[in-house]
């Protein structure tokens with residue numbers, strides 16, 4: 001967790017002293033425990049908020065200027081809060097600008113400008129949702145400062161819309177939803193199509209969730225992501241011969257799917273659909289396992305999820321596979337899988353607390369030997385969604 005006093009000093013040396021108070025907000029990163037590539041198929045995901053994320057210091061100004069600065073990036077500047085537009089040269093600042101733009105579209109009229117300083121603890125571009133974290137903390141802070149309602153489901157939706165439309169990134173709702181609505185020591189069982197959700201206690205006892213960052217930039221993600229989406233649509237189109245009302249794979253039980261899967265002509269398309277339907281079933285089984293505190297069962301489901309993402313959905317790649325293979329060799333590991341869209345990013349493993357150091361050492365060494373890359377590890381606890389700290 002960031003040192004707030006130090007950040008306030010940085011804030012004042014950048015923006016100067018003022019009578020107005022500096023308020024402090026925080027939004028976490030997130031990790032998806034299970035349920036990968038199910039969101040756009042109308043299925044369940046099972047993310048949790050992390051304890052580390054993005055801290056935002058914010059203070060009202062006398063004029064209508066919006067000051068943007070981040071301890072993670074060198075640039076920073078003032079713009080008018082009334083006129084924001086996308087500018088590639090503004091790099092990261094397009095995320096907070098997108099939120100201001102979205103608030104305008106929702107009829108928010110700002111009573112003044114603000115100075116903002118962000119401090120992020122989430123590695124960028126690793127699939128732990130630093131972008132959702134900066135969006136959600138910005139929306140929550142600005143609405144709070146304006147004395148407006150801060151409904152965290154609405155904030156998730158407007159943040160996703162901003163990333164989709166202002167930043168041109170076609171993400172689903174999971175990231176913003178988890179970052180906005182997470183709760184300490186709980187996972188979020190979320191139905192992406194309807195946004196119905198439940199907070200499920202995550203009691204990991206003597207086990208820890210350990211995130212492994214492959215530090216492999218997600219290269220081909222966009223084109224492969226679009227290809228997977230259209231393969232799922234193809235499967236739905238062919239399955240309609242048996243289920244005329246079908247619009248999304250998530251509407252079928254695994255049993256219904258297996259009865260009709262022969263209707264899908266292409267072997268690859270059939271495998272993609274099989275992953276989706278079975279992965280959704282695994283999310284629901286994980287919910288039951290966690291509710292009955294059966295971590296061994298949950299670990300098995302994590303393993304099955306990764307194997308399906310590797311063999312049927314084919315979105316893992318050499319780096320994620322090397323890291324998961326090494327993780328499963330360590331004693332006291334109940335399960336290990338890739339998390340996020342794939343082709344790089346992070347893995348998540350459930351590791352006995354006495355084995356965490358051994359885990360980092362063994363997986364780190366094996367991973368470097370296999371790929372030439374150096375991994376990072378984060379032992380994570382589950383934290384709260386967006387909130388005001390002071």
Ligand code: ADP
Pocket residue numbers: 054070071072073091092093095118119120121122123124125126127128129130131132134
């Ligand atoms: P991910 O969400 O997986 O971390 P993205 O590529 O979606 O990766 O988002 C990363 C981008 O979000 C960064 O390149 C930067 O533009 C912006 N960002 C995230 N955190 C911060 C921060 N603390 N300060 C400024 N910009 C940030």
Ligand code: MG
Pocket residue numbers: 129130131132
């Ligand atoms: Mg992102």
